[in-house]
Structures are given as structure tokens and as C-alpha cells.
Amino acid sequence: MTELSHVEKIKRESRHLRGTLVESLQEPITGSIREDDTVLIKFHGTYQQDDRDVREERRRQKLEPAYSFMIRTRLPGGVCTPQQWLQLDAIARRYGNGTLRVTTRQAFQFHGVVKTELKTTMQAINAALIDTIAACGDVNRNVLASANPVETRAHPVVADWAHKLSEHLLPRTRAYHEIWLDGEKVATTEESEPLYGETYLPRKFKTAIVVPPVNDVDVFAHDLGFIAIVENGELQGFNVTVGGGMGASHGDPETFPRLADVVGFIRPGQLLDVASSVLTTQRDFGNRAVRKRARLKYTIEDRGLAWFVAEVTRRQGFEFEPARPFAFTQQGDRFGWIEGYDGRWHLTLRIEAGRIADTERAKQLTGLRELAKVHRGDFRLTPNQNLTIANVDANSRAFVSALVVKYGLDRHERSTPVARDALACVALPTCGLAMAEAERYLPQLVRLVEERMAAHGLAGEPLVLRITGCPNGCARPYLAEVALVGKAPGRYNLFYGGDGRGGRLNALHLENVDEPTILSALDAAFGRYAQERTPGERFGDFAWRAGLVGGAAQAA
Amino acid sequence: MSATTVAAFPLGPLDPERSELLLRVVEGLEPSTLQWLAGFAAGVAHERAANRGGLPATAPVPAARPEAAARLTIVYGSQTGNGKRIAERLGRAAETAGIAARVYSSVNYPLKDLPKERLLVVVVSTQGDGDPPDDARGFLEFLASRRAPRLDQLSYSVLALGDSSYPKFCETGKQVDERLATLGAKRLLDRVDCDVDYDTLATPWLDRVVTTARDNLGAVPQVATVTRLRAAPAAPLYSREQPFAAEVLANQRITARGATKDVRHVELALEGSGLTYTPGDALGVWHENPAPVVADVLEALRLDGAQDVEIDGQAKPLRAWLTASRELTRLTRPFLVQQAERSQDPALAAVLQPGHEQELRRTLKDLQVVDVLQRHRGEWDAKSFVQALRPLAPRLYSIASSPEAVGDEVHVTVAVVEYEHERQRRLGAASAYLAGLTGEAARARVFIEHNERFRLPADTARDVIMIGPGTGVAPFRGFVQHREAQGATGRNWLFFGARHFQSEFLYQAEWQEAVRKGVLSRLDVAFSRDRSTPRTYVQDRLRAAGKDVYAWLEGGAYLYVCGDAEQMAPDVQGALVDIVAEHGAKNRDAAEAYVRALADERRDLRDVY
């Protein structure tokens, strides 16, 4: 067997993720932690970062980088109570950078927490009965579930499964409680990781549950997916999908985004067994030598889907039934008020790039705090960085709407479909892997794209636009109709061709281009699209038919 | 300076061989020792002449004179070298004038000689809050003690160095002057109190001392043969009086956004200056008052900066006087007196009354010239205003580099003084001037202020504990560079403190590297304004590490303290005593004695300001 990656060594020697974190946190002369601990701390839900805007400046000042920590919560299905909201809001203002960041996996991120306040912050989060265990690291990540909670009777059931699944796949180590919550120490020998073993998974593992027809979770983008099959409002079971993933590396054909395969149908009661079987198969056969090739999608690519299904079947001890028919009408969220089957109402708000903050333009953080103080339902973070104010009774609607308008939270009312559906990953200044701007550039990008569209009479037409600062694909760009993937400051790869339902990968149109080039390319493409499109044809579909991507383009 | 720079062979009357011998003897001797040697030679010459009875009958009978009679003894107490410089100048002047003179630092002066002295000159500065310089403590204690002898045979003169921006102006000089008088000594000349522009008064005083001394002792011709030797050690080309215009190689802010202070790391080129330094020395900087400072003063005066002002035959525009020749940011009592008269403001007059020392102290400490002009308005004409101000004095900055590491560069760490006074921006003259020295052409007029009292142990195997919060860390950057270059085997332990970890951890990256390399065996930090950590200061860290600190001291470690004199130094002192008491199981007195002993052994060294 080939040499293990360094990370594997660190995990093995970490005594179930303890490493030297305690010592690292106490080291007074640096705001950073020891290198090996930066790997382990991810399993605890936090990443060491530094403010890249001042990195060079501080080097000249003979100071170390401005280290801080990003903390990510585990929030299955993105559910959070008003009480919890108030606590998280307070934490963001007290210990974080004053913003709450809704992620593409229905979780919160706090940015800018300094080492000396990291433990206190972790405790404050846990005090809100929210943990951060396995929010990052080579384990099962936060479980996605269609955001809308009670549109049909099936939705709450699904949300509930998301919760069970997340708990089922949690690591069992007590390290987290020891290090952050002063839980009493347990000998690692008494402690076991039945599911994960000593070295956990070869790589991160992602699970999502979706209730058609809205593919808000982009179910084909995840290692493991469950497509709820609902017949006249009742949950029958799930179609299982495996081997999805977005991440790739520039110029490395060995890495690529991949759509998950549908392998069959299961009953609700079988969900947990399927999950552990898929997870352990990946645990035992995933590539532990080359991290870039360690995701489940590559295990399946390398060994073949048939082999994989056989192995999983063997482990779970039952066959998959033939997959049931299903259909997706769209990806992204549905905004505005929607009535649930039980007569309660749900308001989905547009949060640009998931960043909830108080700015000159709007005091959204304050607004949502005010709302949380009076809201009697709950909140749902969507898989598209947006927010649903859930379970509002009919007679509170007017009041909620008023608050929403007062604090400028009504962008979903005022923006074009492009603006509403756009996604941007965090990127600069916090993301250590960013090669170009994303979140901070999104508003300008959207405006420019809107202009180009308007110029060709396409204003108000739907278009799924996504941008990431690097090819890792945190905003699932390869499923967008138009995507920018960062290559260098101000330069991106331009992709066309998602189907608007999360069912097709886009393809490279232009490589390593700057804003003007991107705009003129879009201008030309929109021009032709406006002229040549067939009735109801989406831009993503047109791009292939017109040969802007695919065979013709590649040849060109 | 080494005596190899002495004139060519043969030396005066000596044959080459003896010249050579003599050279070897004087090689590397301190000026004071050389001068003693000269005096010794003079003494020997006398005795021989006397024994041979070869002296004219008219001549006073040498044997009749007490041994020390024909000699002028110069004792200095000096912290930052000004007094030392003057004392040595006087020594040279006396010798050239044919007077046998010996120059002593007050620590080295053999107190038992005091009763025998006939002619004593004391040059002493005042430090702290009216305290003696470190090297003069023992000397003053002795004079004050009951052991002090009667000195009826003694004539003396005191040159007091001070800074009239301090309430206890020239305090130490005054004490010495009065104590010698009470011990029965007669004033040869009245005491002279010098302000920071000490040359203006010191030079004439020096000449008067020489002449009166000559009249008093009568020149001793034989000494002349030795003077050549003494005249030889050439003073360096560049000095305080002739500063070197050093190119500014770097002027880098080293505190980050959100810092409460703007601290600069300034690198200067000494190439071609012949200036050399040792870690522990300070860099003297002749600054100019920054334009806004001058502008504010002119505005408060309602005077035109362009008008010419002539003083002692030197004419230049008022603005030029205020920019390059006068202190505008440090107040003096004499100036306050004049302003009180011109403003007729009883409030100001009151501050100057006896019994209001506290207010005076605060006024001198907290206010600048412009503040007083604004608060107590009064009419000034350009000339009298310039005359009322004292001449510009250079500032000192601990050298933050080792030549071993940076070649012929010198680095300093400058905290820019900038603050609000009644909603107006106020600047520190030199620090703001330095902060403004950027760009190609930038030059700073500098000199080296040697500080023999702040040196690394000659024995590189000794451990070193360095306590330097804020800019007090500057010399330790030089120390650590030096110890690394020396391959010192002793351990190095640094205590640093500041307000904020994120933005004010001076040289953080360098210290981390030193720790990584093992050059710093230990680094303890204290931050006093970080929300996330309880307010801690270096003395707290020191106490927390007390057990180890004591162990290091017991193992012969040297301890260095640099930085704030008002708060930090005393607090650290207190912490040390506590540590020794606790971990050395000593009572208070024993502990204090232990710490005092460290200072006496020169293992507890301070450079505070």
C-alpha cells in the first residue's frame, strides 16, 4: 500500500482528535496554533485563518499574520430557534466580526474569533444548545435537508431524518467536551469510534436529503443523497444517490466535479443502515495516500459503481429496490411567503452571499434580532445561504412583513431573479484557499450581469449565477448556468451550462479571464440567446445547443 | 579609544624601546586611567626632583606638601554621558594647561583620598525625580553619611547637569554643593546649574576652573612631557557636537491597525562615519521641531515667522530659530516665570509659588510651550521669545541592533509621541520628526551615546534576563542579535509587555523566530488592554515566573531593565524583592539587600527613561 498522507499520520497519533490542542491554545506568544493541530481543530468545527487583507502589511510590520478562527456550527437541516438565534447573534457581536454567515450547508459561521476567546466562544455556542462537532474535518458534515419545513406532511418527517442521520454519523470521541467544555478527561483506551475508527474518514463526507420538486440542496453534489419519494403527501422512502462532489484543482485532470449516481430506492427505516454502510465502505476503500483523490466520488470512479453498490449492499445486508421516478423543477430557493399544509406560513428572505450584517444600506443583523425577540416559530437556514422565517401563524404575517421591510430584509421583493438566486462563497479575506474575490465581488458582478442581460431585453429572466474564489466549489458553481471560478486576483474561469435544476454540470467556456473579457463574452452569449432561444429555453441549455460549451467549444 | 592612535616614534624624550613599552602599558586604558597615569608620572617626577634636592631654594618644599596637593581631582556622576564628556574635556584642558589632573567616575573614586584632596571638581547630573545618576549613588551616600570626613583643606566647584523641565532642577548637584560646604570645604567657584543645552554654561565654567586651578596650584612643568601622550587619543570625527548625517534606510511602522501607538523601526546607515557602538549604547538624534508644532506656536504668538531675529550676531528668520534652534515642546521653569509676567495671569503665577510644586511638576510634565501660550496669553516680541526658550537638545534612543548582525547600520525603535490636548493635536518633537523622515533623501543628524553601564556580560556563558516593555524592548533586540552572533552559551530570557497583543507586540515575528532557533530560551509576554486576557504587566509575569527567575539569579544570571522610569522600573524592582523574599525564603530586608547586591555587582542593570 502506498505511503499515507501526512494528515493520516496526524489523525492516527491524535488520540481521537486531541493532539496538542490544549497546549496550542495556551501558547501566549502567537495567535496561531501548532501546525498539526490546525488539521485536528477542524474536526471540532473551527478553522485557523488569517486576515489576508493585512497579511503583507503585517509582515512588513514584523508582526505575525492576523490570526483568527472561523467557527462553523452543526445545524442539521438548518433549524434554529429564536432563543438560539439571539444567543448566536450576541456571540457574533461579542466574539466574532459582528456578522453571522449563513453557509451553503445550512449552517452558521462566525469569523474573526481570536485564539484567546476561542474556548469561551465555543462554550457560548454550546450554551445555546448548538454544537460544532464534525462541522468540518474528515467526517460526515452538516446534513442538508430541504429548507421548507412543513410544505407537505412529508417535510417535517424529512427534517427529522436529517437530524437522526446527523446524530447517527457523529464521532464518539470525548475530546470535544474535554477541550472546550471542560468535560472530565476519559482515557482514550476506554473510548472507541465504532463507526469511524482511529483515523476517521479519508476525507470530508457530505449528506443531503431533498424533497422534490425543489432541488434546493443540489442533491447530486454530495457524497450521499436521499431523494424523498412522497406519494399523496406521505413519505414512502428515498432514492439513494452516491458519489457527488464539486471540488477540483486547477490544471489537474485527476480531479473534477462529479454528479452523484442514483443507485436505488430504500424504505425510511433503512436510511441509517444505508448511510453507515456507504460511509464505512468509503472509510475502508477511500484513498488515504492522496487527499486530492480521497473523496467518495473518486473511490467510485476508480473501483466502479457496480463494485461499490455490491460492497454497500453486502454491508447493509439488504438490496436496493429499483429507483422510483422523481422530477426536479428548479434548484435554489423559493422566496417570499409560502403556506404550509397546516395553515402556517413561511417567509424565505434573500440574504446576499449569506452575510447577515449591519451596514449603511440595511441593519439586517439588528432586524433579525428584533424579529427573533418576538418570533414564536423558528428559523431555517437554506442550502443557498438564505433564511426562512418559519411557522408564522397567519395573523402575525403582517407584523413580520413590516419588520422585514423596516430593516431592508425584503430584497427578495426588490431584486431580479439573477440577484436573488446568485451564490458566492466566502473567499477573501478569510479563506486561506481563495485565489480571487467572491463574496465581496458578488454585488458588483450581479449588477454588471443584470446590465448585460437588460441590454438584450433579458431583464427579469431567470439565470443561475454562482461564483467561487477557487475551484473547490463551495458555492457549487459547477451546477450553475453561469459560473465564475477564481484563478487569480481579478481572473476567473468562466463556465456555462447548468440546467437550472441541479441535474447537469456546466462546462468551461473561457479560461483565466478578467472582468472585461467575461462581460464581453456574456454580452455576446446573451445577444445570441435573446435572438436564437426556443420558447422557455434556459440559458444553460442554450449554451450547449449553441455550442458555447461542449464539443464545438472544446475543439475551438 | 585605544592608545595605538598615539603619535609616531619616538615619544618625546623617550627612546623607541621605552616608547614601545609605554605604548603597551597605555594600550586600551580608559581616559580617566590615562590621566591618572599622567598624574602619577608627574608625582614621581616631583619626588625625584625633591630627593635630588635639585630644586631652587625659592621653590616651595615639595615634601612639605601633602601628596595630593598639586593635583586637580575631577569626579563625575553621569547617566547618559554628558557629565562624563565634560569631565574628560576638563581633564584634557587642565593637562594642556599644565595642571596634574585625574578624572574619576564617582563609582571608581577612592573615597579614602577625599580628606587629602586640595582641589576637587564634581560634575554631576540629576536623574529620575531628583535622584543621583546610578554611578553617583555611593558617592552621595558617603558624603551624606556620618563617616564623611571634615574637608576644611578642600576647595571645590560643582557643575550640576539637569533639565529645567523637571521640577527638581539639578537637585543632585545642589546636594553635593551644599554637603561639601557643610563639611567645611570652600567654594573655588560657585556652583553652575546647566540645562540640557549644557555647553553654553559648561564651556565658560570649564575655562574658569582651569585658570583658577592654575593660580591655586601653580602649573607643574614636568607634566608637559606627558601631555603629548594625553593629547594623543583623538576624539572621534563625529560627536554630539558634530553629529553625522545618517541616511535613513528604513522607517517602518511596527504597530498594526487599531494600535494605540505609532511605533517606528528606523534603520540608519553609519557607513563612512567611523561611528561604532556596542549593544546597550544609545543613539543621539538632533531633531527639528515638526512644522505643525512651529506653526501652532507662531499662531499663538500672532508673530510672522518670516521676520529676521538676530541673537549674538546670528540672524535668521523666526521660523528658522523655532524649527532648528529652540525647544518648543518641553517647558522650563524660567520660561513659565517670564510668561507669568507677560500674561499677568495670577493662575500661572500661583503655580510658581512655593508650596505648589505638585502643580508645577504637572505643568512641566504635561504641557508644551504652545499650551501655555494659549492658556495664559501674553505679548511677546520675536527676539525676547527666542531668548526665553532654551536651545534645542538632542534626544536619545536605545540602539536596537548589534553591529555583529547589521554591519554599519544602526537601528532604533521610536514611539511617536502624539496626543490630544484640549481637542488639539500635539506632537513630540523628535519622535514625530523621526517618523517623518521618509524617502530617498532622508537623513538624520546622529551621534553615539556610549553607555558602559548597560552591557552584556563579558562572560558569554552567563544567563541573561531582559525586561523591556514597550520601546524598552529596543536594546534587547540588539542584545539578542549580539548573543546569537557571539554564539553565547548562556540562556536568554525576555519579558515583553504592551497594551495589545494583536497590534503592539513589537518585533513579534523576530522573537518567534528567536524562540524557534533557541536563541531566546524563554519569552514571557504581558498585555494590559486585551479584553480576552486579564490586565497583566511585566512585573506580574515576573512574579508568576518567580521561582525560575530566582533560580536564574542564583545561577549568576544578569538582569536588565529598560523602558519607563516612572511606573515600570519601580514596579519591577518591587516584584524582584518579592520574588527573592518568597523563593529565597528571606525577610524583607534580606531580600532588599540581595537585590541591592545585584546592582552593586553590576548584575542588575537599568536603562530607564
Ligand code: SRM
Ligand atoms: C462557508 C462555505 C461556503 C459558503 O460561502 O457558504 C465553505 C467555505 C469553505 N470551504 Fe467549502 N464551504 C462550504 C461549502 C462547500 C461545498 C458546498 C456543499 O457542501 O454543498 C463544497 C462543494 C461540495 C464538495 O464538498 O465537493 C465545498 C468544497 C470545499 C473544498 C473542496 C473539497 C474537495 O473535495 O475538493 C474545500 C477544500 C478542502 O476541503 O480541502 C473547502 C474548504 C472550505 C474552507 C473551510 C477553506 C479551508 O479549508 O481553509 C472555506 C472557509 C472559508 C471561510 O472563510 O469561511 N470546501 N465547500 C460552505 C460551508 C458549508 C458548511 O456549512 O459546512
Ligand SMILES: Cc1cc2nc3c(=O)[nH]c(=O)nc-3n(C[C@H](O)[C@H](O)[C@H](O)COP(=O)(O)OP(=O)(O)OC[C@H]3O[C@@H](n4cnc5c(N)ncnc54)[C@H](O)[C@@H]3O)c2cc1C
Ligand atoms: C537613555 C534613553 C533611552 C531612550 N530610548 C528610547 C527608545 O528606545 N525609544 C523611544 O521611543 N524613546 C526613547 N527614549 C525617550 C526619547 O529620548 C524621547 O524622550 C521621546 O522620544 C520623546 O521625545 P519627543 O521629542 O518626541 O517628545 P518631546 O517633544 O520631548 O515631549 C513631548 C512633550 O509633550 C508633553 N506631553 C503631554 N502629554 C504627553 C503624553 N501623553 N505623552 C508624551 N508627552 C506628553 C510633555 O511635556 C513632553 O515634554 C529614551 C530616552 C533616554 C533618556
Ligand SMILES: Cc1cc2nc3c(=O)[nH]c(=O)nc-3n(C[C@H](O)[C@H](O)[C@H](O)COP(=O)(O)O)c2cc1C
Ligand atoms: C529619566 C531622566 C530623568 C531626569 N530627571 C531629571 C531631574 O529630576 N532633574 C533634572 O534637573 N534633570 C533631570 N534629567 C535631565 C538630565 O539630568 C540631563 O539630561 C543631563 O544632561 C544628563 O547628564 P548625564 O548624561 O551626565 O547623566 C533627567 C533625565 C532623564 C533621562
Ligand code: SF4
Ligand atoms: S471555494 Fe475556494 S475560495 Fe471559496 S470558500 Fe471555498 S475554498 Fe475558499
